[in-house]
Amino acid sequence: MRRLRGGLARLGPPGVAGVVMLFAITLASLVGPMLSPYGVDEQDLLARNQAPSWAHPFGTAELGEDVLTRVLAAGRISLLVGLATAAAATVVGAGLGLAAAWRGGWIDSALSRLTDLFLIVPAFVILIVLSLTFERVGAAQVIVILALLSWQSLFRLTRASALRTRELPYVQAARAAGAGGSRIVRTHLLAAAVPEIAAFAALAVGVSMLAESALSFLSLGIDPAADPSWGTLMIGAQQTVEERPWLTLFPGLMILATVLAVSLIGDGLRTALSPDGGRRPARRWLS
Amino acid sequence: MNAVLTARGLRVTGPSGALLVDGVDLALAPAAVTALVGESGAGKSLTGLALMDLVPGPARLCGGEVALDGRPISGLGPRDLRRVRGAGIALVPQDPAAALDPVARVGAQVAEVLRVHRGLGRAAARAAAAEALAEVGVTRDDHPHRLSGGQRQRALIAMALAPGPRVLIADEPTASLDPTVQIGVLDLIAARRDQGGLAVLLISHDIGSVARLADRVAVMYAGRIVEEGPVRSVLGAPRHPYTAGLIALAPRMGRPRVPRVPIPGSPPEPGALPPGCPFAPRCPARRAACEAARPELRPAGPGRRVACVLTHREASALGEAQ
Amino acid sequence: MGTVMAYIGRRLAIAVPLLWVVSVLAYLLLYRAADPVARLRQVPGVRAADIARLVEQQGLDEPWYVGYWQWLSGFVHGDWGVSATNPGEGARETIAQALPATIELMGLALLVSALLGVALGVISATRPMSGSDIALSGVSYLGFATPTFLAGILLQLGAIWMRDNGWAVIPFALGTLLLLAGLARVRRGGATSVAVLGAGAILVLLSVALWDRLGGGGRTILYTGQRFSFGHEGDLLSLNHLQHLVLPVLTLSLINVAVWSRFQRAVLIEELASEHVAAARAHGLSERRVVIGHALRNALVPIVTLVALDLGAMFTGAVVTETVFSWPGIGRLLRDSALSRDINVAMGIVMIGAVAVVVANLLADLAYAALDPRIDLRGGPP
Numbered sequence: 008m009r010r011l012r013g014g015l016a017r018l019g020p021p022g023v024a025g026v027v028m029l030f031a032i033t034l035a036s037l038v039g040p041m042l043s044p045y046g047v048d049e050q051d052l053l054a055r056n057q058a059p060s061w062a063h064p065f066g067t068a069e070l071g072e073d074v075l076t077r078v079l080a081a082g083r084i085s086l087l088v089g090l091a092t093a094a095a096a097t098v099v100g101a102g103l104g105l106a107a108a109w110r111g112g113w114i115d116s117a118l119s120r121l122t123d124l125f126l127i128v129p130a131f132v133i134l135i136v137l138s139l140t141f142e143r144v145g146a147a148q149v150i151v152i153l154a155l156l157s158w159q160s161l162f163r164l165t166r167a168s169a170l171r172t173r174e175l176p177y178v179q180a181a182r183a184a185g186a187g188g189s190r191i192v193r194t195h196l197l198a199a200a201v202p203e204i205a206a207f208a209a210l211a212v213g214v215s216m217l218a219e220s221a222l223s224f225l226s227l228g229i230d231p232a233a234d235p236s237w238g239t240l241m242i243g244a245q246q247t248v249e250e251r252p253w254l255t256l257f258p259g260l261m262i263l264a265t266v267l268a269v270s271l272i273g274d275g276l277r278t279a280l281s282p283d284g285g286r287r288p289a290r291r292w293l294s
Numbered sequence: 295m296n297a298v299l300t301a302r303g304l305r306v307t308g309p310s311g312a313l314l315v316d317g318v319d320l321a322l323a324p325a326a327v328t329a330l331v332g333e334s335g336a337g338k339s340l341t342g343l344a345l346m347d348l349v350p351g352p353a354r355l356c357g358g359e360v361a362l363d364g365r366p367i368s369g370l371g372p373r374d375l376r377r378v379r380g381a382g383i384a385l386v387p388q389d390p391a392a393a394l395d396p397v398a399r400v401g402a403q404v405a406e407v408l409r410v411h412r413g414l415g416r417a418a419a420r421a422a423a424a425e426a427l428a429e430v431g432v433t434r435d436d437h438p439h440r441l442s443g444g445q446r447q448r449a450l451i452a453m454a455l456a457p458g459p460r461v462l463i464a465d466e467p468t469a470s471l472d473p474t475v476q477i478g479v480l481d482l483i484a485a486r487r488d489q490g491g492l493a494v495l496l497i498s499h500d501i502g503s504v505a506r507l508a509d510r511v512a513v514m515y516a517g518r519i520v521e522e523g524p525v526r527s528v529l530g531a532p533r534h535p536y537t538a539g540l541i542a543l544a545p546r547m548g549r550p551r552v553p554r555v556p557i558p559g560s561p562p563e564p565g566a567l568p569p570g571c572p573f574a575p576r577c578p579a580r581r582a583a584c585e586a587a588r589p590e591l592r593p594a595g596p597g598r599r600v601a602c603v604l605t606h607r608e609a610s611a612l613g614e615a616q
Numbered sequence: 617m618g619t620v621m622a623y624i625g626r627r628l629a630i631a632v633p634l635l636w637v638v639s640v641l642a643y644l645l646l647y648r649a650a651d652p653v654a655r656l657r658q659v660p661g662v663r664a665a666d667i668a669r670l671v672e673q674q675g676l677d678e679p680w681y682v683g684y685w686q687w688l689s690g691f692v693h694g695d696w697g698v699s700a701t702n703p704g705e706g707a708r709e710t711i712a713q714a715l716p717a718t719i720e721l722m723g724l725a726l727l728v729s730a731l732l733g734v735a736l737g738v739i740s741a742t743r744p745m746s747g748s749d750i751a752l753s754g755v756s757y758l759g760f761a762t763p764t765f766l767a768g769i770l771l772q773l774g775a776i777w778m779r780d781n782g783w784a785v786i787p788f789a790l791g792t793l794l795l796l797a798g799l800a801r802v803r804r805g806g807a808t809s810v811a812v813l814g815a816g817a818i819l820v821l822l823s824v825a826l827w828d829r830l831g832g833g834g835r836t837i838l839y840t841g842q843r844f845s846f847g848h849e850g851d852l853l854s855l856n857h858l859q860h861l862v863l864p865v866l867t868l869s870l871i872n873v874a875v876w877s878r879f880q881r882a883v884l885i886e887e888l889a890s891e892h893v894a895a896a897r898a899h900g901l902s903e904r905r906v907v908i909g910h911a912l913r914n915a916l917v918p919i920v921t922l923v924a925l926d927l928g929a930m931f932t933g934a935v936v937t938e939t940v941f942s943w944p945g946i947g948r949l950l951r952d953s954a955l956s957r958d959i960n961v962a963m964g965i966v967m968i969g970a971v972a973v974v975v976a977n978l979l980a981d982l983a984y985a986a987l988d989p990r991i992d993l994r995g996g997p998p
Contacts (some may be wrong), residue, residue, distance in 0.1 A: 043846050089670050128970045131932035135954050136642060136966060139923075140649035217763050222937050225951050241765070243941045248769050249776050259766035266761035320848040348898055351889070372903075378899030387898065392891035396990055397917075406909075407899050453899065575660050 022275020028268035033255030036082030045073035066253035090215035094155035100161025168200040202280030209273030213266040298493040305357035312565030322493040329508035334584035390446035394438035400536035401435035413455035501544035516565040516572035555593030690711035697960030707960035718945030729872035737880025759874030768867040791819025924980025
């Protein structure tokens, strides 16, 4: 517990604030709907389109559903997509990056060419095209296509870091001493890359959530009938915002708060783990 | 002697409060080169920067009075200070590759200095800049990365001399240059001293350059001056063991190749000076008195001062032994 | 000049095969995966005759390589197929009609973002860790975390509020900002601080005095339902048209400003700490000359690359912004064609996007080489 607190403190006040926010939002999303007196899709035709009140803190929707409950439940999907995408992209991207840096040769060239291919078309266009290829787009499909477009940055990051580490004297010494390839990769190359990977992965969560919500808002993402996410809750918001702003503002603010939280965490990780605090900008490939 | 630039009690502290320059006095005479020598980290560059109130970032100038031609410049406001910098005291910075703006041609950079200090118009400044560069031997107006190290150094000198300053501070002007090129740069500075009555402060760790160019020399150790005087007498008959050590280390033509023994140990950390003389731990002639109290600079011959307890005879004996 | 042309030639030579691969993959995904024809049948309003024409024209009942070849030969000759949802037009015409609106939107947003991003970055970098810097950093974080569509909708909300309550709030807010800025500088004295303070105070007082007289009463200001108001079609410089541009451009610029200002800040701080900037100060140059002429000049170079790389991400913003504001550009067209399975139109937009990215990257590298004399184009492409 003490190590956890010590570790948290190194993130700096903004980083800690981010952790607290994320924790609160996640907890609310997981537990909230279970504690709510309303069901997620429960309709109350007598209480349609009501502004926020004590009974319904976030107001009610078209058919009387409680917006607060729906927003919290949608959080589960949005958070899942964000976290799973970042995790998948990190594992794939970092793994391939290490392989490319260590093996070099045709593997490196092939993978680098592959990432170039993805860079040539605006990412969102690829997202849209990919989402069209599925019969039914649920959270899982969105995670796959978002991860497909997110691994490249982590690939480049890890590859660059591993290439640098590979040339360092202590790694050369380990090779000379006969240490096996996978061992070197794991203990040295990966360890050196972890700070950058961690910070970037945190940022990736935010970017993925923004991308998913944008796709879903355009009705090109998650099928709202299947899994509601914050993005799907905002479909058609530009029409309803005048009369019923609560339908738009609350899901929107949840997205904002969550992305803000992970950005703060990411920045905190960056300053905590690397000496120079890094100056690379958050590369937006999906937002 | 009417000194052009006088400094008394210069003090610079580091980020942790340690004294990096501890009460340095300097007097620069016109048409003369005064050298400031010592190992890296002795505080030489900081002293030079302190004279112009340009101590960088984490370090701070926290004491001392500097006067140019008798008029104090240590309390000046930013605007007046800007006028002194460049037109009164000019600096030739340490690393010519890094000190030049990479995106502009050297001619334009010299012209800019001329426009600011001499109020010249664009065309006039460009012409004057070309002339100034030609005078120092830079005939090609190009971007810094296309010039050789020697040409960059000369361009910097041209930039420093263009506004016609009274004082030139040259910070390690030959550090990054080949020996043949070094001589050319030193001769350039010498010529300016002779022609224009320039007062030069030459900051260097290279005794050879100092011997060639300087009229007076001041030796710095751990942020203080430990010996100073006319260059012939100081280098010929050093009174401080540190000076003797530095001289012995300097490569010299015509001397038999004796193995050079570096001064044992290393300079002290600024915040952790030993009690007494800061050189005592490394000094071959230390005695009890050295660790008791810090020696002050006291007269030691015509125009000479030294901060050491050794007598003249003891110092000579030491010099011969090395 | 010869080096530049050779460089461009090399880059294009590399790009063409990549573009070709992109076209093949896009074709497979759009025309062959997930049976687009079946989906098309489900879209209301699409006639069977049009579907049949599509199938025949794109060879959708043939093997994929035949179909691809048909698409490719049509594409390079300017025939991009029929638009299944606009039976009277070809896909190319539909796209061509929508293109100017997007170019206008993205171009202006690019300009606004670049100017604001650099300006805010300079302000932050020249007073690091000050109140303004921290405030701007906070705003940047918020800007980055705000989904573009949310920003657009919030701005619309603001416009609606102004429709009902007048737009005095704009000069009021501006005046307050100026007042605050003036107050922050008042300790330093000087003519500018007084001027800023004075301007701010005047704006605030005027807006409060005229509050009820400035707009309101149901007249829309800045609210966009379409690109032009009726009766002003094609009148690009009319106040009406420009007024409709404000909100979409601001929305699209938001995230750019957030990211670019932070980056500019970091780069400029590094530059301000560099040796040559210190040397410039030693030469007695004024702070303004040093910061703008030397530090900023060097700090602008990396921004150019960043702007080009972010162009693809900006397209995302364009799709969303155009949807929110009903802006008739290719972003909205892409979304509509995706929803209605108008594959020819979608394919055309994909190819346009790819070519645009290639061109943008090339321009960025050329600009980079122009700005930084150390870059030698004779070497291989970066």
